[in-house]
Amino acid sequence: MKITVIGTGYVGLVSGACLAEMGNDVLCLDLDPAKIRILQDGGIPIHEPGLGPMVERNVAAGRLHFTTDIDEAVRFGTVQFIAVGTPPDEDGSADLKYVLAAARNIGSRMDEYKVVVDKSTVPVGTADKVRAVIAEALATRGVTLPFAVVSNPEFLKEGAAIEDFMKPDRIVIGADDEQAISVMRALYAPFQRNRDKLVVMDTRSAELTKYAANAMLATRISFMNELALLAEKLGADIELVRQGIGSDPRIGYHFLYAGCGYGGSCFPKDVKALIHSGAEVGQGLGVLQAVEAANERQKRVLVDKIVQRFGEDLRNHRFALWGLAFKPNTDDMRDAPSRVLIAELFKRGATVTAYDPVAADEARRLFGADERLAYADSPMDALAGADALVIATEWKEFRSPDFGRIKTLLKHPVIFDGRNLYEPSLLKAAGIQYSPIGRVTP
Ligand SMILES: NC(=O)C1=CN([C@@H]2O[C@H](COP(=O)(O)OP(=O)(O)OC[C@H]3O[C@@H](n4cnc5c(N)ncnc54)[C@H](O)[C@@H]3O)[C@@H](O)[C@H]2O)C=CC1
Numbered sequence: 001m002k003i004t005v006i007g008t009g010y011v012g013l014v015s016g017a018c019l020a021e022m023g024n025d026v027l028c029l030d031l032d033p034a035k036i037r038i039l040q041d042g043g044i045p046i047h048e049p050g051l052g053p054m055v056e057r058n059v060a061a062g063r064l065h066f067t068t069d070i071d072e073a074v075r076f077g078t079v080q081f082i083a084v085g086t087p088p089d090e091d092g093s094a095d096l097k098y099v100l101a102a103a104r105n106i107g108s109r110m111d112e113y114k115v116v117v118d119k120s121t122v123p124v125g126t127a128d129k130v131r132a133v134i135a136e137a138l139a140t141r142g143v144t145l146p147f148a149v150v151s152n153p154e155f156l157k158e159g160a161a162i163e164d165f166m167k168p169d170r171i172v173i174g175a176d177d178e179q180a181i182s183v184m185r186a187l188y189a190p191f192q193r194n195r196d197k198l199v200v201m202d203t204r205s206a207e208l209t210k211y212a213a214n215a216m217l218a219t220r221i222s223f224m225n226e227l228a229l230l231a232e233k234l235g236a237d238i239e240l241v242r243q244g245i246g247s248d249p250r251i252g253y254h255f256l257y258a259g260c261g262y263g264g265s266c267f268p269k270d271v272k273a274l275i276h277s278g279a280e281v282g283q284g285l286g287v288l289q290a291v292e293a294a295n296e297r298q299k300r301v302l303v304d305k306i307v308q309r310f311g312e313d314l315r316n317h318r319f320a321l322w323g324l325a326f327k328p329n330t331d332d333m334r335d336a337p338s339r340v341l342i343a344e345l346f347k348r349g350a351t352v353t354a355y356d357p358v359a360a361d362e363a364r365r366l367f368g369a370d371e372r373l374a375y376a377d378s379p380m381d382a383l384a385g386a387d388a389l390v391i392a393t394e395w396k397e398f399r400s401p402d403f404g405r406i407k408t409l410l411k412h413p414v415i416f417d418g419r420n421l422y423e424p425s426l427l428k429a430a431g432i433q434y435s436p437i438g439r440v441t442p
């Protein structure tokens with residue numbers, strides 16, 4: 001099938017590469033010439049495991065192409081995936097300007113039947129808006145052409161995006177047009193060999209399904225984070241509580257890890273957007289408001305612990321920070337807890353030496369040439385002479401460090417662990433003061 005993917009970010013590039021991998025002919029469009037140049041030169045603008053080789057393979061096979069030419073992109077695909085950003089507007093609502101601009105581009109250029117697929121995360125009613133924008137653009141040209149708009153939200157996780165796209169748990173299709181539904185069935189058939197994973201519904205339900213999934217996951221995390229704070233006060237251990245409740249299949253083990261707050265490009269923005277959608281129709285979403293407030297508080301928990309140990313005035317203090325990305329296996333720092341942590345430490349006069357296996361360049365882009373933030377080439381390099389170690393991301397390479405060396409390198413043998421990586425008794429034996437989230441420390 002000939003497919004155009006509009007927007008070559010995390011979702012667009014992964015979708016384009018995976019669809020090409022299944023034998024489709026895919027053209028990826030982006031308005032950012034720098035991004036397209038990198039891709040045309042054989043590079044990958046983001047860090048995503050497995051993506052580089054897959055892109056390379058499919059470009060070499062002649063099935064995956066990149067362009068900034070809108071005319072060419074609209075002409076190319078019978079299926080036009082819209083995978084552009086939907087960032088939060090000032091009031092928290094999802095800003096649809098990129099989605100609607102992409103729709104306008106399609107309507108003002110198409111000259112045959114198109115299936116337009118919303119893959120971006122968009123509020124309920126957006127498919128109707130996309131339909132209206134395309135119809136208006138066609139009418140302006142005095143042209144009548146058939147087209148369908150489908151909602152096909154994406155559930156992939158950064159860092160595991162290829163695996164998630166190639167082996168999805170479910171594929172949600174929101175559509176009322178039989179022809180479009182059979183196009184989507186054919187497109188996704190290779191991704192669901194063992195069972196039918198397609199869940200077909202109306203576009204509004206599909207749009208809400210995406211927000212409901214992210215909001216549910218964010219709720220689990222905020223709930224566990226709040227329980228962790230309670231556990232600390234009551235002398236209980238959140239890790240044992242997690243195991244205790246996760247064994248109930250109605251609860252399950254996934255997404256129950258307490259930590260220093262959820263970040264990333266989606267949970268924070270999607271929770272806000274859903275609250276905003278509720279407010280627009282007079283439906284309060286009190287649970288979600290609490291989820292958001294709890295997360296904001298949680299991102300400051302490590303700083304509270306640092307202040308408790310070293311005092312409010314942190315001038316002349318330097319902290320080693322392990323992990324900048326909002327989670328492992330990505331260089332993405334959008335809404336990362338590390339950013340709040342660094343800002344709060346700076347506010348109190350401290351400096352930071354950070355180590356992250358892949359996100360240092362992104363941090364340099366975000367923090368510029370701020371002298372208060374230095375970068376180390378290895379986890380141990382970050383420690384030399386630092387007052388304490390703070391952990392914000394659970395990269396695998398942090399899981400079994402040489403605690404003896406950590407103790408020797410730090411000025412004070414203290415670890416503030418925002419991801420609960422270590423057994424408290426082990427650190428006690430190593431002579432390190434350990435401050436995790438919601439755990440009992442001997
Ligand atoms: N990042 C993730 O893990 C996931 C993201 N989503 C959703 O997918 C959507 C895209 O997210 P990301 O890929 O992270 O965004 P991104 O910001 O990484 O990429 C969006 C790309 O679209 C391009 N663009 C904007 N307007 C355009 C236009 N009119 N024509 C062509 N290109 C255009 C931008 O230059 C940018 O490269 C969002 O709605 C997001 O909520 C959904 C599931 C997972």
Ligand SMILES: O=C(O)[C@H]1O[C@H](OP(=O)(O)OP(=O)(O)OC[C@H]2O[C@@H](n3ccc(=O)[nH]c3=O)[C@H](O)[C@@H]2O)[C@H](O)[C@@H](O)[C@@H]1O
Pocket residue numbers: 121154155156157158159214217221254255256257258259260261262263264265266267326327
């Ligand atoms: O809509 C999206 O963009 C995506 O958002 C999330 O994916 P992602 O943001 O890539 O990362 P997650 O693995 O969900 O982690 C999000 C945040 O929650 C935190 N988290 C996760 C799990 C947990 O138990 N505890 C916890 O604090 C992570 O550290 C991270 O900061 C969802 O998991 C995807 O299904 C969804 O498609």
